[in-house]
Amino acid sequence: GENVEQHPSTLSVQEGDSAVIKCTYSDSASNYFPWYKQELGKRPQLIIDIRSNVGEKKDQRIAVTLNKTAKHFSLHITETQPEDSAVYFCAALGGGGNKLTFGTGTQLKVEL
């Protein structure tokens, strides 16, 4: 089955700096890669996603890049703000469809 690895597990940045979170996946047939933000005690919320036919996608301060050959994808947050502090999860939808496999999460802390 699919295996998703995520790094780093914790990330601390100064307000205004950029943050990068990286994930690798194992199933070359995976075709959909979402990123979720989860605040303490809340549900995961989709913040951006990318499909396998696209190399990069941007939405205001966040962007995701995908390298299918290397089987890795990354989340980039620019001009970080304190409200960006949360746990971020990457995920991959396997070639068999239907189920998302999640990474282990990155605790992002944006310090003033």
Add this chain to the structure above:
Amino acid sequence: DAGVTQSPTHLIKTRGQQVTLRCSPKSGHDTVSWYQQALGQGPQFIFQYYEEEERQRGNFPDRFSGHQFPNYSSELNVNALLLGDSALYLCASSLDPNTGELFFGEGSRLTVL
């Protein structure tokens, strides 16, 4: 437009008991997936229901079972509860599971004592 709703939000059970969690999908969505999220970990896929049938299942024992009703709502049942079943149980709905776009409910936090 109501999103995904789950009940109960919190519950406490003791080992060996049984629990039923409920989920109503987002309006227009016909596919429901259940995930278990242990503390400090990512969500783990339990199973998915579509057209009242279990469509795919993750690596969970038979103690975990589910059901989907004609109105697309769903239940997750866990029998013979173990301490390790303590987790946040998330329901997610989608219009087309093959596209992967999931909408999560707030979850049901189960504590097993």
